[in-house]
């Protein structure tokens with residue numbers, strides 16, 4: 411399965427630090443090397459503050475790379491690119507545009523003809539179950555609905571690589587489950603490479619082919635785990651003893667790491 | 677009187693009465709306050725407590741305004757003042773908004789203009805009037821420039837603050853959907869900063885109006901300010917008050933119109949009222 415020529419994103423020796431206003435430096439990422447395969451569903455798992463968002467922003471090309479390199483099949487990452495779509499952890503919708511206008515913005519940038527863009531927007535609004543809210547402004551939607559609209563906006567332009575920063579964090583349990591199944595179906599159908607940030611162990615095991623577990627202060631990769639479970643419907647997966655065992659195993663790793671991080675030097 | 681009390685009661689029982697939140701509803705309330713004040717004024721002058729030479733009765737002022745309107749004098753002055761104020765305001769916005777946005781995005785531009793604004797904003801711009809008269813003219817140009825250098829500061833500051841407070845995520849989203857950096861300035865950052873920009877414009881609008889009147893009063897000639905100074909010289913208190921009322925009405929109409937525009941443009945904002 412691991413084959414360098416199939417690598418969709420290769421991250422080598424990436425470090426990143428933030429300088430606070432007082433001049434204090436925070437090392438957010440240290441020594442990150444990771445190969446994400448084409449068509450892989452890759453989860454980044456770790457406690458709050460371990461640099462998951464930072465890593466995603468670097469892959470997205472939104473913040474300048476300080477050290478190391480990140481490459482995709484389109485070459486070295488030097489800035490945002492159309493082949494890398496992103497769903498942010500925070501609300502990133504354009505607040506002055508309706509749901510439909512938000513989705514149309516990307517489609518128009520991608521030069522979809524007017525009619526086709528309209529149809530596609532409708533299709534993706536339906537996909538995220540927002541039919542009936544096409545003309546609502548983000549401020550008129552709940553947090554979860556806004557997040558779904560943002561997901562539709564990103565999916566509609568069909569990027570090769572999908573970067574997702576806790577996309578289902580604001581959703582209720584049922585909607586979350588529906589969206590998880592939907593995302594998995596889309597990924598299997600469209601063969602996208604997905605980098606999916608979460609701190610929900612079950613979600614990671616349910617969705618991912620491989621899971622990178624990160625530890626905080628400074629943000630580092632502590633484990634890389636092959637999930638290796640058979641892809642089935644979510645219900646069937648949850649019922650599998652292997653699924654429970656895998657989740658337990660990963661949960662323990664994360665817990666130990668979080669505990670040692672709390673005990674460890676500041 | 678009973679009618680008014682009843683209306684107030686209904687309003688109190690149903691605080692979410694939609695008409696209260698409309699421009700029309702608000703205007704009705706404000707107009708009510710003015711009617712009361714005008715009544716007091718009318719009574720004070722009619723009863724002879726105050727000499728009509730010092731303070732003419734509202735009725736006389738209104739009659740005078742009607743006469744001036746009929747003869748076309750008022751309209752010419754009003755039009756001239758309005759033209760100067762609005763043109764100056766529009767020029768301030770056209771220069772001030774992009775400048776404020778660019779200052780918010782490019783440190784170099786910020787470094788260059790920040791000191792100029794710190795010095796320029798609190799400076800009494802009217803002190804430049806003699807210079808402007810020498811440099812430009814005694815007609816429209818010097819007055820409009822005076823309006824621009826007075827009204828532009830709140831606009832630049834608001835646009836700059838609005839830009840600096842923009843979330844990065846919408847901007848990044850647009851970039852990853854294919855917008856260039858330059859495109860995001862107009863397509864994303866401008867609308868994101870629009871609420872603050874509109875506030876800046878709402879502060880700048882009366883500044884533009886006041887500056888127009890003051891320069892007109894200092895320089896004389898056509899325009900409401902000049903007409904009022906002339907009236908004052910001839911001890912024509914009715915004329916002065918007619919001017920004051922006309923300016924006030926003009927200001928009120930402009931501000932109300934602008935408020936309506938603001939609500940229209942920002943209807944996507946979360947409703948803080950209600």
Ligand SMILES: Nc1ncnc2c1ncn2[C@@H]1O[C@H](COP(=O)(O)OP(=O)(O)OP(=O)(O)O)[C@@H](O)[C@H]1O
Nearest residue numbers: 428429430436438457458459460461462463464465
């Ligand atoms: N803009 C910033 N300025 C300064 N420090 C930052 C900035 N962004 C992140 N950090 C710091 O970098 C570290 C990693 O932050 P990051 O947001 O990447 O974590 P995360 O894993 O996404 O956390 P969460 O799960 O809470 O979203 C944190 O310690 C945070 O304080």
Ligand SMILES: [Mg+2]
Nearest residue numbers: 462463464499
């Ligand atoms: Mg994060």
